[in-house]
Amino acid sequence: MLNILIISDEAKGIASLFRSTGFTPDTRDMKQASAAPQGADEASDHYDIAFLDLDTDNWQERLLDARHSMPVIAFSRPDLHKAVEALKLGAGDYLEKPLTAEVISEVVGRHQKKILSHKYGFDEIIGNSAPMQEVFGLIKKAAASESNVLITGESGTGKELIARAIHRWSPRSEKSFMTINCTAIPDTLLESELFGFEKGSFTGAQYTKKGLLEQALGGTVFFDEIGDVSPLFQTKVLRVLQEGEIMRIGGMRQIRVDLRFITATSRDLKTACQRGMFREDLFYRLNVINIHLPPLRDRMEDVALLAKHFVQKHATKRKDVLIKCISGEALSLLLEHSYPGNVRELENIIERSISFANTSEILPADLPPDIRQAQAPARQHRAAAQLLKDALTTVEKETITAALLESNGNISRAATILGIYRQQLQRKIKQHKITM
Ligand SMILES: Nc1ncnc2c1ncn2[C@@H]1O[C@H](COP(=O)(O)OP(=O)(O)OP(=O)(O)O)[C@@H](O)[C@H]1O
Ligand SMILES: [Mg+2]
Structure with missing residues (x-):
């Protein structure tokens, strides 16, 4: 079910029109809700799409607030100027009043693909697990802010994908996204690459060249592999950040x-800072917003969705057979693997399997040999982890029960004995289903 937000002075009336098309929208009636902090609720992660009435006060600010979190459909009494302005400010569509049920259904349908990809991931970023949902929330926040972002995570976890998404959803999306692969620039070329040079400034400078930073003006610069740069590189980047x-x-x-x-x-x-390998002052400047991507083995619930996504992404590489899906057995094998190469490794496995498949379904035989021979160590590792988890649960339950007995069932006293907060203890009692 879609969460639709209507922002209008006449929200109530319009809402009934949405209900007649089968949607249950949430309304922000601006006349009645004038005390509500502008934009605060609208920008929340909660909605999938917004309909914004341009005959409402401050519609420009509301549009700017909302467009980072969801597609915004603008509508008003026929007004070409407003329509053009709204589209320039990032509205996904413009409709003229009076709205009709057909027009609403049609426009929601048109944006469905974007809405769905938004719901299950961010554009092409797939992930249903709790950590990835948290990452999506951070992408939205980072896109709406100008603060520096540091993306961390093992190789192949999707760092570049996230960086691009932040840019695409930021107000700078129309400007360039400049990837600077830090390890590819030697110290000797650092300044000319980053800052450029004037004609005649050194032997061989036969023309004026803009550096990478100047080429990206107005846009986003993505320093990839920043952890591997030389002290000189660190100093130069720090100076740019400090002096602007x-x-x-x-x-x-x-x-x-x-x-x-x-x-x-x-x-x-x-750790690199502690060891003196990375400047701490630079680290703090870069790490204003940190987005950490957990390794794929810690979010195995994403494997099936990712595998399906990669089948769709790479299916076109086969011209003879249309590969549509992965068999249950093959998927079980994929779920046994521990993915040291993270999402990139899973993507490679699927791409390879597509080349090997003989039917429209990827079967176990199409998977690489090391995946086919179900990974006993990985399974043992998971079984051991489960054993440990069970043992800890039992110990926790016994300790809580003992504390409750000692306090004669008094929860506050038991919490004091255990050295935890009362609410925490209440949660645990519920979780372990402890009865007194
Ligand atoms: N959540 C995701 N959804 C869909 N595709 C993903 C996801 N994460 C990663 N990928 C895909 O996996 C591949 C590797 O991702 P990416 O290059 O962004 O990783 P990285 O963290 O930058 O790796 P490295 O540290 O090796 O540079 C890309 O093809 C990317 O599209
Ligand atoms: Mg990368």
């Missing part, structure tokens, strides 16, 4: 850099 200005080699004037910085690394930068 750059100068071409041989240049005479400072150029203000209007840029948003996103960085990614598979290293543990905190």
Whole structure:
């Protein structure tokens, strides 16, 4: 079921029209809800699509607030100027009043694909697990803010994908997204690559060249593998962040850099700072918003959805057979694997299987040999983890029961004995179904 938000002075009336088409919308009636903090609720993660009445006060701000979190459909009495302005500000569509049930159904249908991908992932980012849902929330927050973002996670967890999504959903989306692969730039070329040079500034500078940062002005710069850069690189980047200005080699004037910085690394930068390998001042500047991508083995509930997504993504590579799905048995084998290479490894497995499949379904025989021979160690590891989890649960339950006996069933006293909060204890009692 879609969560539709209607923002209008006449929200109540319009809502009944939505109900007649089978939707149950939430309304923000601006006349009645004038005290509500503007934008706060609308920008929440809760809605899938918004309908915004342009005949409402402050509609521009409301549009800017809402468009980061969901597609916004603008509507008003026929007004070409408003329509153009709304579309420029990021509305996904414009409708003229009076709205009709048919038009509403049609426009919701048209945006369905975007809404669904939004619900189960962010654009092409798939993930239904709790940690990935948290990541989607952070992407939205990061997109709506100008703060620097540091994306961390093992290789192949999707760091670049996330960086691109933040840019695409940010107000800078129309401007460039510049990926700078930090490890590919040697110190000797660092300044000319990042800042550019003026003609004649050194032997061989036969023309003026804009550096990568200048080329990206107004957009987003993505420093990939920032954890592997030299001390010189760190110092140069820090200076750009501190001063907000750059100068071409041989240049005479400072150029203000209007840029948003996103960085990614598979290293543990905190430890690198402690060891003196990474500048702490730079780390704090970069790590304003941290998005950590857990390894795939810690979110195995995403495997099936990801596998399905990759089948669709790569099916076109087979011209002779249309590969549609993965058999239950093959999927079980995929769920046994521990994915040291994370999502990239799963994607490669599916891509390879598509080339091997003989029918429209991927079967166990189409999977790589190491996946086919179900991974006994992985299974044993999981079984051991489960044993440990069960043992800890039993110990916890026994300890709580003992504390409750000692306190004669007084929860506050038992909580004091255990050194935890009362609410925490109540939750645990419920969780373990302890009766007194
Ligand atoms: N959640 C996801 N949904 C869909 N595809 C994903 C997801 N995560 C990763 N991928 C895919 O997996 C591949 C690897 O992702 P990406 O390059 O973003 O990883 P990375 O963390 O930057 O890896 P590295 O550290 O090795 O550079 C890409 O093809 C990407 O599209
Ligand atoms: Mg990468």
